[in-house]
Amino acid sequence: xxxxxxxxxxxxxxxxxxxxxxxxxxxxxxxxxxxxxxxxxxxxxxxxxxxxxxxxxxxxxxxxxxxxxxxxxxxxxxxxxxxx
Numbered sequence: 001x002x003x004x005x006x007x008x009x010x011x012x013x014x015x016x017x018x019x020x021x022x023x024x025x026x027x028x029x030x031x032x033x034x035x036x037x038x039x040x041x042x043x044x045x046x047x048x049x050x051x052x053x054x055x056x057x058x059x060x061x062x063x064x065x066x067x068x069x070x071x072x073x074x075x076x077x078x079x080x081x082x083x084x
Contacts, residue, residue, distance in 0.1 A: 003026070003027050003029045003039075004021060004025065004028050004029065005028075005029045005030075005031055006018060006028055006029065006030050006031070007030075007031055007032075008030055008031065008032040008037065011028075011030045011040075018040055019040065022040040022041055022042050023042045026042075026045075027039050027041050027045070028040040
């Protein structure tokens with residue numbers, strides 16, 4: 001889903017529209033001087049993200065279901081030599 005970008009000045013002037021689009025269309029990205037500074041989210045999306053994303057350790061232990069049975073092999077090669 002493409003994220004809609006808003007310049008900060010436009011976001012301030014059309015805040016109600018910005019919030020409504022966050023509710024109906026998804027996250028809205030706010031920029032200032034061309035740099036990304038904020039994202040406006042629907043409150044349900046925020047709660048979903050903050051609830052599941054709050055426990056990083058649990059996330060790593062549970063892992064996504066599509067990684068079940070994934071085997072990761074570590075290389076036996078020695079690291080390259082560097083001069084200090």
